Amino acid sequence: MIKMYFLSMLIQARNVETGMALSEEELLGHTSVIFAAGHETIANALVWTLFLLSQHPQVATDLLNELESPITLKSLERRKSPKF
Numbered sequence: 001m002i003k004m005y006f007l008s009m010l011i012q013a014r015n016v017e018t019g020m021a022l023s024e025e026e027l028l029g030h031t032s033v034i035f036a037a038g039h040e041t042i043a044n045a046l047v048w049t050l051f052l053l054s055q056h057p058q059v060a061t062d063l064l065n066e067l068e069s070p071i072t073l074k075s076l077e078r079r080k081s082p083k084f
Contacts, residue, residue, distance in 0.1 A: 006034060 010027055014020065022030070053060040069075065 007031060 007027075010022060010030055013022055053063065
C-alpha cells in the first residue's frame with residue numbers, strides 16, 4: 001500500500017503548463033489553509049457534539065457512565081455492534 005501524505009503531494013505537484021514546482025511561499029500558504037480548515041472542522045464537530053449532548057441529558061449520562069466504566073473482556077463481549 002502506497003501512502004501519500006498531503007505535504008509530499010504538494011512538493012511533487014507540478015504546474016501543467018510550465019512544469020514548475022510550487023515555491024516555498026506557495027507550499028506554506030497551502031499547508032496553512034489545510035491546517036486551518038482541519039482545525040475549524042474539528043472545532044465545529046466538537047461544538048455540535050457538546051450542544052447535542054446538552055439537549056439529550058440521558059445520552060450524556062450514558063456516555064459518561066461508559067467512559068468511566070472499566071474496560072474488561074467481559075464488557076467487550078457483552079457490547080453489541082451498532083447497526084448501520
